[in-house]
Amino acid sequence: MTSQSGEHYLQHQYLAQALDPIHVGTGEFRLGRVDNTIVREAGTNLPKIPGSSLAGVTRAYAAMVFGKYRWKDRSNRERSCAGKGGPRGESHCGQPDCRVCTTFGFSIDKYSFQGLAQFSDARILLFPVYSAAGPVWMTCPEALESAGCKAGARPWHEWNAALSGGGEERILVLGTTLPDPVNLGWLYLRQLGGTERPPSPAEWKLSVGGQEVKLGETPGLRPVLDRLVLVSNERFCGIVDDQLEVRTSVSISPETGAAEEGALFTAEAVPRGTFLVFQVTCLQPKYFRVPCRDGGDGRQIKYNHEPAIPADIAGNVNSGLRMIEFLGIGGVNTRGMGRLRVWPV
Numbered sequence: 001m002t003s004q005s006g007e008h009y010l011q012h013q014y015l016a017q018a019l020d021p022i023h024v025g026t027g028e029f030r031l032g033r034v035d036n037t038i039v040r041e042a043g044t045n046l047p048k049i050p051g052s053s054l055a056g057v058t059r060a061y062a063a064m065v066f067g068k069y070r071w072k073d074r075s076n077r078e079r080s081c082a083g084k085g086g087p088r089g090e091s092h093c094g095q096p097d098c099r100v101c102t103t104f105g106f107s108i109d110k111y112s113f114q115g116l117a118q119f120s121d122a123r124i125l126l127f128p129v130y131s132a133a134g135p136v137w138m139t140c141p142e143a144l145e146s147a148g149c150k151a152g153a154r155p156w157h158e159w160n161a162a163l164s165g166g167g168e169e170r171i172l173v174l175g176t177t178l179p180d181p182v183n184l185g186w187l188y189l190r191q192l193g194g195t196e197r198p199p200s201p202a203e204w205k206l207s208v209g210g211q212e213v214k215l216g217e218t219p220g221l222r223p224v225l226d227r228l229v230l231v232s233n234e235r236f237c238g239i240v241d242d243q244l245e246v247r248t249s250v251s252i253s254p255e256t257g258a259a260e261e262g263a264l265f266t267a268e269a270v271p272r273g274t275f276l277v278f279q280v281t282c283l284q285p286k287y288f289r290v291p292c293r294d295g296g297d298g299r300q301i302k303y304n305h306e307p308a309i310p311a312d313i314a315g316n317v318n319s320g321l322r323m324i325e326f327l328g329i330g331g332v333n334t335r336g337m338g339r340l341r342v343w344p345v
Contacts, residue, residue, distance in 0.1 A: 061321075066099050118282075131182050285309065
């Protein structure tokens with residue numbers, strides 16, 4: 001996790017690993033290769049986890065951690081600071097000392113508060129592909145550049161031009177434990193010629209502002225970096241789309257114990273072993289006031305009778321993010337999907 005701090009905000013960048021296939025669906029059922037499709041970026045068609053999905057599950061799990069998932073107020077009224085809080089948000093407490101409502105926001109009738117944690121979409125950084133040499137992870141210059149990964153003296157867009165230029169697609173084997181050449185699933189690409197190479201993947205740094213962290217120092221990531229290849233931006237999109245996991249499911253009849261007729265469906269998912277990056281920006285609480293129901297100007301956000309700071313908001317977010325490793329994100333959680341490890345938090 002890297003961070004950048006300023007007078008008005010504190011920004012964290014997180015690295016996440018899919019421990020199970022991840023299915024964040026579009027909510028649509030359509031004819032095509034699969035019935036239930038996953039959310040994708042409009043420009044690249046690459047799968048992603050929307051920031052709204054990350055924020056929603058993080059809020060729910062943070063509410064569990066802080067005892068605000070199901071609780072009763074002084075008037076014995078049942079409340080829940082998780083979710084949207086009912087049709088008009090009436091279940092949210094909306095208090096300036098609530099670690100859930102102030103961090104993720106609330107809307108109670110005409111009183112609303114946007115929340116102090118802003119989530120970006122989680123984008124793919126490293127994607128697993130099978131090969132004759134065993135599992136291989138691939139990435140592309142655009143994914144590395146958008147994650148703030150330093151390329152050394154030669155910028156990433158020049159590496160992309162080298163991989164896709166000359167009328168033939170090329171591949172660059174970066175891992176130290178991979179043979180040369182290596183296939184990516186059904187696809188075989190020739191190795192990029194020349195002796196110039198980017199810095200070793202173990203030396204790559206994710207950065208936000210002036211703070212950096214080496215990918216090779218992230219727990220459990222070094223073996224993945226030793227089996228890494230670089231492909232062009234255009235080829236990366238095509239391989240990812242081809243190598244997504246497709247899960248077939250069916251409803252079972254309780255009477256016959258067999259499959260229900262017409263109940264077979266397929267769903268696509270981001271495969272286990274995929275690494276993604278996303279950012280969370282925590283705003284400065286001193287610039288915000290929680291609206292009062294009595295029509296007042298609002299009350300300052302305080303925790304433990306002290307003014308809250310951006311690090312408090314980040315701590316609230318981290319409390320929820322830790323739980324995704326065990327409780328999951330997206331759909332089909334009861335059928336072996338959804339666990340996402342976020343570290344370090």
